[in-house]
Amino acid sequence: MGGGGGPAVESLAAARRSLRASMERSRALGAALSRAGPRLEEIHQRLPSLDAAVRPIRGGRDALAAAGGHIDRAVGPAAAVLKVFDAVHGLERSLLSDPRADLPGYLAVLKRLEEALRFLADNCGLAVQWLEDIVEYLDDNSLADPRFIGALKTLLASLKPSASPLDGGLLAAAFDQLESEFRRLLAEHTVPLQMPSGSSDAPAIAPSPLPAPVINKLRAILERMTANGLLNHCISIYIDVRGSNVRASLRALDLEYLEIMLAEYNDVQSIEGYIDKWRLHLEFAVKHLFEAEFKVCMEVFERAGPRDVAVSCFAEIAAQAGILAFLRFGKTITEMRKDPIKLLKLLDIFATLNKLRLDFNRLFGGKACIEIQNQTRDLIKRVIDGACEIFWELLHQVELQRQMPPPPDGAVPRLVCFVTDYCNKLLSEEYRPVLSQVLSIYQSWKKEKFQEKLLTDAILDIFKALEANFETWSNGYKETSISYLFAMNTHGHFYKNLKGTKLGELIGETKLKEHEQEKDKYAREFLKESWGKLPSLLSREGLILFSGGRAKARDLVKQRLKAFNESFDQMYQKQCTWVIPDKDLREKICQLVVQTIVPSYRSYMQNYGPLVEQDASARKYAKYTSQSLEHMLGSLFQHKPGRTASLNIRHSNGKMNTVMTSMSRSASTVS
Numbered sequence: 056m057g058g059g060g061g062p063a064v065e066s067l068a069a070a071r072r073s074l075r076a077s078m079e080r081s082r083a084l085g086a087a088l089s090r091a092g093p094r095l096e097e098i099h100q101r102l103p104s105l106d107a108a109v110r111p112i113r114g115g116r117d118a119l120a121a122a123g124g125h126i127d128r129a130v131g132p133a134a135a136v137l138k139v140f141d142a143v144h145g146l147e148r149s150l151l152s153d154p155r156a157d158l159p160g161y162l163a164v165l166k167r168l169e170e171a172l173r174f175l176a177d178n179c180g181l182a183v184q185w186l187e188d189i190v191e192y193l194d195d196n197s198l199a200d201p202r203f204i205g206a207l208k209t210l211l212a213s214l215k216p217s218a219s220p221l222d223g224g225l226l227a228a229a230f231d232q233l234e235s236e237f238r239r240l241l242a243e244h245t246v247p248l249q250m251p252s253g254s255s256d257a258p259a260i261a262p263s264p265l266p267a268p269v270i271n272k273l274r275a276i277l278e279r280m281t282a283n284g285l286l287n288h289c290i291s292i293y294i295d296v297r298g299s300n301v302r303a304s305l306r307a308l309d310l311e312y313l314e315i316m317l318a319e320y321n322d323v324q325s326i327e328g329y330i331d332k333w334r335l336h337l338e339f340a341v342k343h344l345f346e347a348e349f350k351v352c353m354e355v356f357e358r359a360g361p362r363d364v365a366v367s368c369f370a371e372i373a374a375q376a377g378i379l380a381f382l383r384f385g386k387t388i389t390e391m392r393k394d395p396i397k398l399l400k401l402l403d404i405f406a407t408l409n410k411l412r413l414d415f416n417r418l419f420g421g422k423a424c425i426e427i428q429n430q431t432r433d434l435i436k437r438v439i440d441g442a443c444e445i446f447w448e449l450l451h452q453v454e455l456q457r458q459m460p461p462p463p464d465g466a467v468p469r470l471v472c473f474v475t476d477y478c479n480k481l482l483s484e485e486y487r488p489v490l491s492q493v494l495s496i497y498q499s500w501k502k503e504k505f506q507e508k509l510l511t512d513a514i515l516d517i518f519k520a521l522e523a524n525f526e527t528w529s530n531g532y533k534e535t536s537i538s539y540l541f542a543m544n545t546h547g548h549f550y551k552n553l554k555g556t557k558l559g560e561l562i563g564e565t566k567l568k569e570h571e572q573e574k575d576k577y578a579r580e581f582l583k584e585s586w587g588k589l590p591s592l593l594s595r596e597g598l599i600l601f602s603g604g605r606a607k608a609r610d611l612v613k614q615r616l617k618a619f620n621e622s623f624d625q626m627y628q629k630q631c632t633w634v635i636p637d638k639d640l641r642e643k644i645c646q647l648v649v650q651t652i653v654p655s656y657r658s659y660m661q662n663y664g665p666l667v668e669q670d671a672s673a674r675k676y677a678k679y680t681s682q683s684l685e686h687m688l689g690s691l692f693q694h695k696p697g698r699t700a701s702l703n704i705r706h707s708n709g710k711m712n713t714v715m716t717s718m719s720r721s722a723s724t725v726s
Contacts (some may be wrong), residue, residue, distance in 0.1 A: 154236045158272055162279055165229050230285060237276045237289055241296040244269050247304040248347065250339045264347060270354050277359045286359055293355070294371050297348060301376040304344055308336050313380040317390050323397040330388060330400050334407045337381050341411050341418065345373055349418050363421065370423035378419075382430040389437035395452075395477055398445040402489045405438045409492070443497040446490070450513065453520045461528035465540040466634040467548045468528065474521050475552060478514050482557035511561055518562065539581035540633055546574035547640050578644060585626060586648045590655040592619040598663060609666040616667065616676040619656075623679075627687060635692035649688045657681040 154161035244265050265273075280289050312329040320326050349369050356365035385404055391397060408415075408431070419427040456470050480486055487510070495505035525545050532538035549570040553559035559567055593615055598608045635641035660677065667676045679687075 154232050155239065158236065158275065161232075162275055165226075165233075165279060226283075230280065230283065230288075233276050233280060234288055234292060237273060237280075238292045238296060240269050240272055240276075241265075241293065245296055245300045247300055247307060248344055249304070250308060250336075251343070265351055265354070270351075273355050274358055277356070281359050286364070289359075290356075290364070290368055293352075293368060294375070297351070298372045298375045301344060301348055301372055305336075305340065305376055308339075310336065310377070310380070313377070313384045315384070315387060317387055320391070322392050322394060323388065323400050324394075326388075327396070327400065329384075330403065333381065333384055334403060337407060338411065340376075340378070340381065341414050345369075345376075345378070345418055346414065348372055363423065366421040367423040370419070370421065370427070373419070373424070373427065378427060379430060382427070382434050385434045386430075386437060389434070389441045393441070393445050393448070395445065395449060395473075398442055398449075399480065399486065401438050401442040401445070402486055402493065405435070405442065405493055406489045408435055408438070409489075439493050439497050442490070442493050446494070446513070450517050450520055453517055453524065457520075457524045457527050459528075461531045461541060464632055464634045465532075465537045465544060466636050467544050468525075471521060471525065471545060471548060472552075474517065475549070475558060478517060478558045479553075479556050481514060482561065487557075514558070515561060518558065536581055536585040537633060539577045539584055540635070543574050543577035543581055543640070543644075544635060544637070546570045546577060547637055550574060551637060574640075578640075578647070581644070582647055582651060585630070586651050589619060589622055589626070589652055592622060593655055593659040595659075595662075605666070608663070609670070612663045612666050613670075613676045616678075620676070620678050623652075623684075627691075630691055633692055634694060636694055638694075641692045641694070645689050645691055648691065649685050652688060653681055653685050656684055 152161075246264065248264065277286065277289055280286055312326070312332065315326065315329070323330070352365045352369040352372075353362075356368060359365075385408075388397075388400060388404065415427075415431060418424075419431070453470070453474060459470075462468055481490055491505070491507060491510055494510060498505040498509075529538050529542050529545075532541065547570075550567050553562060553570075554567055597611055635644055656679070660681065664677055667673050670676070
């Protein structure tokens with residue numbers, strides 16, 4: 056049996072092994088499938104999205120063919136916009152560079168950027184709208200996966216206009232560069248203007264302080280800035296730079312005096328020097344500084360828009376520089392206490408303003424300068440009103456001085472010297488035309504006609520009032536001799552100091568001759584009333600020179616010399632305080648006094664001097680020699696140093712005040 060069943064067992068064993076191996080493979084495959092299940096599920100879930108990604112647009116051939124034309128029309132404008140965007144980015148390097156190296160080239164590039172941005176502004180929205188239309192078409196016709204359509208819509212919504220600039224801020228950066236260059240060009244070519252030395256005959260209009268090439272560059276920058284609505288930026292820069300320059304030019308003049316307060320000064324005399332400076336500085340400011348600035352403003356801004364732009368710019372510079380401070384200073388002068396000197400200063404101010412009238416009208420005539428115009432008109436009115444008020448008050452002021460006592464030294468009163476000199480000033484070539492113009496304007500305001508005779512008659516009335524004062528003062532002395540001396544001095548002053556003057560011409564030669572005759576008359580009366588009485592004291596009556604009468608003659612000589620000495624000493628002491636201001640008249644009177652006294656005294660002493668010269672008390676009686684008398688008399692009536700240098704008069708209370716102050720204070724209508 057063992058031999059016959061062998062092959063069958065082996066076959067069975069082989070089948071069993073094969074079956075076992077198949078079972079093990081099946082078990083391994085089952086385990087592998089079990090492990091791959093979740094992954095297959097994941098793949099199954101991602102298949103739709105992968106399908107959409109691989110094939111977003113799907114549909115029939117006819118439907119897709121119909122959509123092709125819509126897509127082409129939308130993509131074309133979008134491609135053009137993208138091309139312009141690329142060009143804008145290409146300009147970035149040029150526009151972020153310094154424009155000073157090549158300003159024309161920079162401006163040309165900037166203009167290209169502006170054109171590109173205008174194209175983008177006009178076409179971006181349209182391109183996005185067309186793209187939105189094609190997406191809507193794809194969606195409506197189910198030609199693309201919904202998720203793909205949604206993504207496109209989100210992307211297109213982000214391309215719609217927003218607050219962010221299309222150029223990423225490149226244009227704004229370029230304008231900042233231009234503003235910096237505008238400021239640099241101004242600053243590097245702007246220097247303070249110095250006041251010309253010497254007289255006001257210097258050229259009235261200064262040359263433009265900006266070279267033509269610089270002005271051309273400024274205009275080119277303004278053109279681009281104006282085209283983009285940024286003109287005000289340049290105006291602000293211009294006012295800042297040029298305004299600072301004008302202020303620097305004026306600061307060099309030391310104009311602190313323009314800010315003086317009315318309470319700081321008593322009267323115009325205390326600031327006469329400031330008024331003279333004001334005239335020079337205002338003329339420089341208007342004719343040179345503001346004139347040049349006005350010219351530059353017009354040149355720079357003439358193409359930047361209406362003329363008002365340049366005028367407004369200039370007006371702001373002038374206001375910041377302090378033109379109104381000049382006008383306020385003039386107003387302060389008009390508010391000061393009224394006196395005759397103030398009239399002259401007001402006429403000076405009017406003359407300056409009138410000289411600059413055409414310049415003011417041209418420079419400050421626009422609407423932008425309305426404040427300057429108003430304050431200028433107000434100042435002119437104040438000046439005219441103030442000057443006329445003082446002028447018409449002069450007569451009253453002179454009349455009020457009549458109550459004052461005459462000078463105790465018999466000299467010419469300060470009022471006489473002042474008023475005659477003052478009237479000559481008013482009639483001079485410097486002041487008469489100005490005063491006539493002021494009076495004419497004032498009369499026109501009152502609807503009255505001005506005639507030159509109005510001015511001359513007023514001055515003649517002032518002089519007549521002065522003569523009346525003189526007559527009153529002459530009668531105010533208690534002693535006749537000093538009254539004569541005073542009359543001689545004053546008549547002599549009228550004749551000598553008015554002859555050949557404007558006031559003298561107005562008074563007339565006949566009147567002047569009368570004053571000369573009066574002077575000579577009172578000189579004779581003075582000598583007769585004073586020194587002319589002394590020679591009679593040296594009488595020879597009773598002097599008989601014989602042996603028996605010698606002692607009696609000696610006593611008479613002593614008595615008469617004593618009387619002469621006492622009278623001489625008394626008169627000399629009194630008159631050595633009197634004054635004859637005019638040198639020629641003083642020398643003449645001294646000579647006449649010497650001729651009146653010395654020859655008689657010399658003769659008397661020659662004849663009778665020996666009678667007392669041998670006496671023990673000879674020096675008591677023969678007190679003077681002829682030479683000493685001549686020396687003493689020749690030194691009389693000397694001018695007191697510093698006395699006529701001022702315009703002071705002495706009041707009854709002993710206090711000294713200037714004539715102008717006294718006149719102004721005593722006038723009831725003058726503050």
